[in-house]
Structures are given as C-alpha cells and as structure tokens.
Amino acid sequence: MKTAQPIPLICPVCRAPLSLLDRMYGCANGHPFNIAKEGYVNLLLSHQRKSKHPGDDPDMVMARRRFFDSGAFAPLSDRLSKSSAINHKGVSILDCGCGEGHLLGALSEQYEGFFCGADISKKAVQIAAKRHKKATWIVANGMRELPIADSSMDVILSMLAPRNPTEFDRILKPDGALIIGVPGPNHLIELRKQLQFTSGNFKEKADTAAGQCAPLFVETDREVLSYAYTLCKEQIADLIQMTPIFWRSSPESKSAAMHLEQLTITISFTLLTLHKAGGNR
C-alpha cells in the first residue's frame, strides 16, 4: 500500500494537490508525474513551452555550474544564507528560475524546511537534482501558472531570472518575503569593456524590478553586494558562455578576452526584499 505525503505542489493539469507516491507524484484526479532517475519531476505541460528545449541550454548550464563551483559567486550564496527571512527552522522556499541549483541547494543543506527549485531548462533541473537531494526540483515555466499551492511559501527567490509577480503573490504566505537579485552597480564592468559593451544603467535594473512587482509588492529592503574578483582563463570563458549578452560581441574582442591569463572584475548584485502590499508582516 502506497502512502501519500502532502507537499505544497499542485497538479499542472487540474490544480488539485499533488502527493508523493513512491517514485511518482499524483493528484486525486489520476494525473501521474514520474520522478526521473536524477530525482526531479517534469511538471511542464507541452503547451506551456514555446520551444522543445526552453531556458538555458546545456552548455550555458554547465558553464554556470563550473563558475559557481569555482567560488566566484560564493559571497552571494553566503549573503543569502544569512538573510533573516530564510534563517529559520521549517522555512519553505521556492527558487523560481533556479538554474543549476547552487543557491537553493546550499540553503537546503544548511536549513530544515521545504526547498523547491523550479526552472524551465530540463538540463539545469537535472543537474540540480543530481547534486542536491534535500530539495524538490521541478521543470516548470515560471512565467505561466506555477504548480505550487496558494499561500504556501515563506520565501520566493528570483535570482537573475524572469519574474512573475502575480504568481509570486498567489504562492507567498501573507507575511512571506520575495527576494530578487539583479545585476548591481558596475557588475562585470571590466569584462564588458573588454568585450566593448557599455556599462548599462544598473540602478534602473533594480528600480525596474521593484516597479514590476508594484502594486502587489512593496520594497522593504535594498542592499548592494559588491566585490573584486580575479578570474582565471577558464572562468573568463565560462562567464562569457553563461552570459548571452556577451555572445553579441565581435569575434575579435571575444577571442582577445578568452586569451587573457587573468582579469580582475567587479561582481555586483543588488538584492531587493519585497513584501506583499497589505500582507500581515
């Protein structure tokens, strides 16, 4: 006899609660979703994607995995793990656009609770699930209806990923926190210059994110995390690979950057914390 465990996931077909049954998830209306051998579940219905392989492609995902593993983004991971919204027992967190899962995976190993990573890229979710066994990993489209129950999450993370404020509002608990990460002032400016890009208006990125989430959310905190980091040759190649904007640079400037033995760059993120407007914080 199979025992069903309640979890805050809902069926992408009929929106009924999903239960975990042995090696699959199922709803009361008989819609089954198998757990892949890596441990993730694909809840993306074919009409919810525009292409056969949406999101970051496998080369980008693997470059991002190596870049995280090299320690270049470790201060970001450390900062998130110290966030007061996250740092409590039994916390439930959705990381929407989780990529290869480094940030959520680290939190799931540090804290007790429910950790769900969602990404539209199957490759990203596959390698996240293979490495981090304490979290639930799903393939889903964060820009459509997410297969997550109403008012079920204490925290939603949206790190350098597309945002869906209406769904975030539905899924967050009334006192929940939305943490958004966008590129901060002078992010990668030295590499941008090498690749002949202008620096862009970074304040605008944070303001745009906050504006996009209003009026459902109000910004309650804004913090810039910025540090200098010296990249080696392999890290330069991975950073270019994982950042689509850099692909548009000329072959000559890309080749020149790839031949550098090292480059000291600014890594900078703006972290916004938002709460529900009218929530009972």
Ligand SMILES: C[S@@+](CC[C@H](N)C(=O)[O-])C[C@H]1O[C@@H](n2cnc3c(N)ncnc32)[C@H](O)[C@@H]1O
């Ligand atoms: C720049 S990466 C950031 C990944 C991760 N949050 C991190 O900080 O390492 C953006 C991620 O968003 C994912 N993504 C893009 N569109 C998406 C969508 N509609 N729903 C869910 N994920 C999406 C991509 O596949 C990619 O993994």
Ligand SMILES: [Zn+2]
């Ligand atoms: Zn169903």
